[in-house]
Amino acid sequence: MNDIEFHSVTKEYKNHVKALDAVSFSVESGVFGLLGHNGAGKTTLMKILATIMQPTSGKISVCGLDPQKHGDDVRRMIGYLPQELNMYPSLSVFDFVSYMASLKGIKDQKQIKTVLEQVDMAQYAARRIGQLSGGMKRRVGIAQALVGNPQILIVDEPTAGLDPEERVRFRGVLSRFAKDGKCVLLSTHIVEDIYQLCEQLAVLRKGKLFFYGNTTTLLSKVAGKVKIVELADENELLALQRKTPVLSTTYEHNSIQARIMDENNLFSVPAVAETLEDAYVYCMGGKEYE
Structure with missing residues (x-):
């Protein structure tokens, strides 16, 4: 029971x-x-x-x-x-x-x-x-x-x-x-x-x-779909958020590293190892909705 x-x-x-x-x-x-x-x-x-x-x-x-x-x-x-x-x-x-x-x-x-x-x-x-x-x-x-x-x-x-x-x-x-x-x-x-x-x-x-x-x-909901893409500025980030869930962002010297859920294979970069936090943020709708 x-x-x-x-x-x-x-x-x-x-x-x-x-x-x-x-x-x-x-x-x-x-x-x-x-x-x-x-x-x-x-x-x-x-x-x-x-x-x-x-x-x-x-x-x-x-x-x-x-x-x-x-x-x-x-x-x-x-x-x-x-x-x-x-x-x-x-x-x-x-x-x-x-x-x-x-x-x-x-x-x-x-x-x-x-x-x-x-x-x-x-x-x-x-x-x-x-x-x-x-x-x-x-x-x-x-x-x-x-x-x-x-x-x-x-x-x-x-x-x-x-x-x-x-x-x-x-x-x-x-x-x-x-x-x-x-x-x-x-x-x-x-x-x-x-x-x-x-x-x-x-x-x-x-x-x-x-x-x-x-x-x-x-x-398994995010397996093989988590990718990291490099963006030039905030405008590119905003445009990206309208296309796919952004799981997290890291700001480098002259660029933004965005960790994304690429469900529709928009980017031809290899997937990275998924984490439970990736899956959780995805369940919550991605960073753009927080």
Whole structure:
């Protein structure tokens, strides 16, 4: 049985804007990636799964349970790290995680020590939240999500703004959690995190499911079609964007190197090795639409 199943999940606001439009896919154990631009609907989907928000229509199944009917049971299965977690700067790391645990009805102090060890923060248990770096705060955020030994961990943009070393450390925490047959739903717009952690992923675009499958299938969409062409100036770049998706640009001394998706074989230059970022930018419509 899949850990999570989304069935035609739609969220429409009063102004008739659809944050989600009939989104359907399933998530099994391991680390599953949810990719998309800011505003694509990722956070809305996470909040609905975490029972913070109700869908306008559609259903979600969490380990066979309906969150709308079995909210307490589902919440006990889920650990959640939102994109913005309000912390109390005057509290120590230990006291903050202990407070968050008490909100879940958990008073076992050993659990607090265990989750701090899991995220490499045990040595900073006495330090005040206000004295922590951004990366340390994100690790404390994961620690509070791990309290209660959840089956499913939901993390929304966990590595945004972190330095490369802290991102690697964070990915290690998520990977270790998923090794025990548990499920991590990782919502992000950072392609490198998906590449390092996930085999299965979904791409949301303007509230709709644009792609669902594995990274190999996503890469196959751009295989043999990624090329690099040299342009003289911005005018040539603008003209090129009207013909084909531009994936990225690099400015040299007197020219522009444009990495493009040449679907119609407009240029007789050899293709280069495709990357997951190429495939993702292509799914999003190319740089001209960002």
